[in-house]
Amino acid sequence: MWMYEKKLQYGVEVKKNDLEMAKYLYAQYGGPDSELSAGIRYLTQRYTIPTDEAKATLTDIGTEELAHWEILGTLIYKLTEGVPIQELRDIGLGAHYAQHGKALYPHDAAGSPWTASYIQSHEDPVATLHENLAAEQKARATYENLINLSNDPGVIDTLSFLREREVVHFQRFGETLNIVQEYLDKQSKDC
């Protein structure tokens, strides 16, 4: 089960509204390498993965990704809070407003809706863990691009935290791959 606590994993403080940045941040809210993709990916893969270490890693990193998704939602919410509709239109968020008003929606920076085809879940644990290692690197690279696009110290601070988490997750998935590999080698020797 999951339990909700009324707090963010990491604080979000923005200087002022920045619609353009909010639009770009949708990359990590509902894009291919978004926090949503990461959470759904890991939490779906965990059922059949061998070893307790791997099950724990997928469960806990998957859960952390949902907390990151909430941070992204908070960033977008704060960057768009109270802005006039005309400004949304000027910045290219008119289509979003037409369909959702000012509510958030899981789509990417260009407006394409989130889809499960962004992720893979495979019984083969080596294939699965390599998918995850790649996903963490792609997310890290996306955060670096987003940091380059921002000039708000608060936004950059939060994005830097999220970028670092991708690096740590990559490390943990690498260790998990070694553990699973050893397990598979032992299995094949026993046969």
Next chain:
Amino acid sequence: MNRQELELLKKIMALEFIVLEFSLYLNTHPCDEDALEDQQYYACKLKDLKRTYHQEYGPLTARCCNKEYPWYSNCSEQQGRYLWTYIDSPWPWQINY
């Protein structure tokens, strides 16, 4: 949310992160005694701070237990002060950190 409450909340957020970081490490290093000791130290500190927060400012979750109940005697649905204080505090996206 006043300054003191925010400071305590930030401490809880920081401790929660420390505990998570140790836990993720322990998932792939389950026999590391030093890491487990640190994880436990911070997990207990976190539990204490959450209890303090709950007693002073209300619950962070919908399943907190507090025998000193109720925190408010002047419940008013019009003014947004409830006996059920879980919904009384700001949501994470409404807080100025």
